[in-house]
Structure formats: C-alpha cells, structure tokens
Amino acid sequence: MIxxxxxxxxxxxxxxxxxxxSFRLMCLSGLILGGSVAVATALGVLFSxxxxxxxARRAAVKALGKHGLRVLRHDEGARCAxxxxxxxxxxxxxxxxxxxxxxLSISDNRQNQLFCVEWLIKLYEAQENEGQLMWALRKxxxxxxxxxxxxxxxxxxxxxxxxxxxxxxxxxxxLRYDPNYGYSYYSLATIYTLRGEDERALETLKKLVTIQExxxxxxxxxxxxxxxxxxxxxxxxxxxxxxxxxxKDPEELSKRMxxxxxxxxxxxxxxxxxxRDYYRYIEKEETEETVKEDTDAGNV
Numbered sequence: 258m259i260x261x262x263x264x265x266x267x268x269x270x271x272x273x274x275x276x277x278x279s280f281r282l283m284c285l286s287g288l289i290l291g292g293s294v295a296v297a298t299a300l301g302v303l304f305s306x307x308x309x310x311x312x313a314r315r316a317a318v319k320a321l322g323k324h325g326l327r328v329l330r331h332d333e334g335a336r337c338a339x340x341x342x343x344x345x346x347x348x349x350x351x352x353x354x355x356x357x358x359x360x361l362s363i364s365d366n367r368q369n370q371l372f373c374v375e376w377l378i379k380l381y382e383a384q385e386n387e388g389q390l391m392w393a394l395r396k397x398x399x400x401x402x403x404x405x406x407x408x409x410x411x412x413x414x415x416x417x418x419x420x421x422x423x424x425x426x427x428x429x430x431x432l433r434y435d436p437n438y439g440y441s442y443y444s445l446a447t448i449y450t451l452r453g454e455d456e457r458a459l460e461t462l463k464k465l466v467t468i469q470e471x472x473x474x475x476x477x478x479x480x481x482x483x484x485x486x487x488x489x490x491x492x493x494x495x496x497x498x499x500x501x502x503x504x505k506d507p508e509e510l511s512k513r514m515x516x517x518x519x520x521x522x523x524x525x526x527x528x529x530x531x532x533r534d535y536y537r538y539i540e541k542e543e544t545e546e547t548v549k550e551d552t553d554a555g556n557v
Contacts, residue, residue: 334373487521
C-alpha cells in the first residue's frame with residue numbers, strides 16, 4: 258500500500274515537472290491533498306498500533322495484581338512473567354513460553370511459582386498442546402497440593418485420558434483439603450458409575466445433595482442413576498428437581514431416562530443400547546511412572 262502511494266506521488270511529481278502553469282497548479286494541489294491523506298492514514302495506523310500495544314501492556318501489568326507496577330521495578334521474576342504474558346496476548350507463543358519458564362525458574366515462593374504455571378496452562382491451552390498442558394497441570398498440583406482447584410483440574414485431565422485411578426486420587430486429595438468441594442464428589446460418582454460401583458456412586462451423590470442441594474446436575478445424575486436401576490418413582494422425582502433447579506437441557510435428560518427405561522425392559526437389549534456416557538468404562542493401564550507422579554503431586 259505504501260509502495261503504491263509512493264509510485265503515485267512520483268507520477269504526480271513527473272507530471273508537475275512536465276506541465277504548464279495551470280497543469281502544475283492542479284498537480285501541486287493533488288500532491289498536497291494526497292500527502293495530507295497519506296500522513297493522516299499513517300498517523301491512524303500508528304495510533305492504532307500504539308493503542309493496541311498500550312492495551313496489551315496494561316493487561317499484562319494488571320495480570321500481575323494491584324501492585325504490579327511496583328513489583329515490576331524490583332522483581333526480575335515479575336518482569337519475566339510480565340513479558341511472557343505480553344507475548345502470549347500477542348500470540349507469540351515460543352517467546353511467551355521462554356519468558357514464563359524463566360520466571361518460574363527464578364521465583365522463590367509458592368504463590369509466584371503457581372502464578373507462572375497458571376499462565377503456562379493458559380499458553381498450552383491456546384496452543385492445544387496436550388502433552389505440555391498435562392505437565393503444567395501436574396506442576397500446579399505439585400506446587401500447591403492443598404489447592405482443590407489444582408487437584409481437581411488434574412483429576413479431570415486424567416479422567417479424559419481414561420486413567421480413572423489417577424483421577425480418583427486427585428479428586429480425593431481435593432476433598433481432603435476441602436470436604437465441601439462439590440465438583441470432586443460429582444466426578445467421583447461418575448467414576449464409580451463407570452466402574453460399576455453403583456452403590457458407591459449413589460452414596461456419593463446423596464452426600465453431594467447435602468452440600469449443593471440446589472444444583473441441577475446433581476439431581477440429573479440422581480435421575481439417571483435411578484433410571485438405570487429401574488426406580489421410576491425416584492427417577493421422576495429427581496428429574497423434576499433437576500428441571501426446577503434450572504437444568505439446561507431437560508429434553509436430553511428425558512431422552513436419556515427413556516433410553517435407560519427401555520433398556521431395563523427390553524428382552525434382547527445389550528449394553529450398546531445405553532446412552533454413550535453410561536457405557537461401563539474400561540480403564541487404561543497406568544504405568545508405574547504415572548502413579549508415582551500422581552503420588553508426588555498429591556503429597557504435602
């Protein structure tokens with residue numbers, strides 16, 4: 258665009274040099290007008306660039322907390338983290354990883370280390386880098402084993418990989434430090450159901466009801482459990498409570514319960530007739546190294 262504008266002005270300049278008085282005046286006016294437009298355009302582009310960078314820098318400073326500016330002046334680790342966050346917002350992922358890793362390596366307290374790992378998690382999520390994301394989730398649980406959020410996220414990642422024993426361990430660790438951490442109860446109930454430990458699943462869901470008595474997902478799972486066991490009365494009651502508490506997809510839940518009821522009363526039905534989420538799960542084999550990593554991440 259800039260090259261084309263330059264060629265245009267050169268062309269006008271050539272015409273100006275070759276023309277007579279009136280034509281020169283017209284070319285001169287064109288040069289002045291074109292130059293004004295070009296300068297205004299360049300200033301607009303420059304202003305947008307400066308504004309965009311200023312916004313990114315403010316966001317990076319804000320991420321460091323209310324004392325971000327003061328910390329930046331005195332802490333090398335904070336400066337590295339700031340640069341890493343800034344590079345992340347600009348999509349410059351390799352540079353962001355380098356700076357955040359550097360900040361993590363020189364941070365001397367748990368809070369700062371966990372801060373760096375949290376941003377590395379955001380980075381790997383943005384890259385969809387599953388291997389490094391798992392490393393970061395384990396690192397967060399290792400740094401802060403008493404943090405139920407860190408344990409729960411790691412447990413969820415293991416669950417998605419099919420490593421139910423590792424997932425179960427993480428969710429139990431979360432409950433060890435926060436006995437009212439509802440998501441862990443919900444996740445453990447799901448694991449028990451997949452393993453065929455239905456009574457443990459029901460016991461866990463009932464315990465969760467006492468903690469989060471108005472959560473629609475709890476009642477949806479209870480409705481599913483009762484439908485799986487052909488308990489129509491309790492299934493309908495739990496279904497009604499799920500809808501009353503605001504379950505987002507009542508039609509989906511109704512279809513699930515109907516499918517389970519049909520399975521219970523169908524003479525030739527097999528497990529393949531169950532909704533996909535309720536197939537009995539075959540757990541993937543876990544290596545000794547994985548189990549050791551999970552144990553290390555959960556130790557205080």
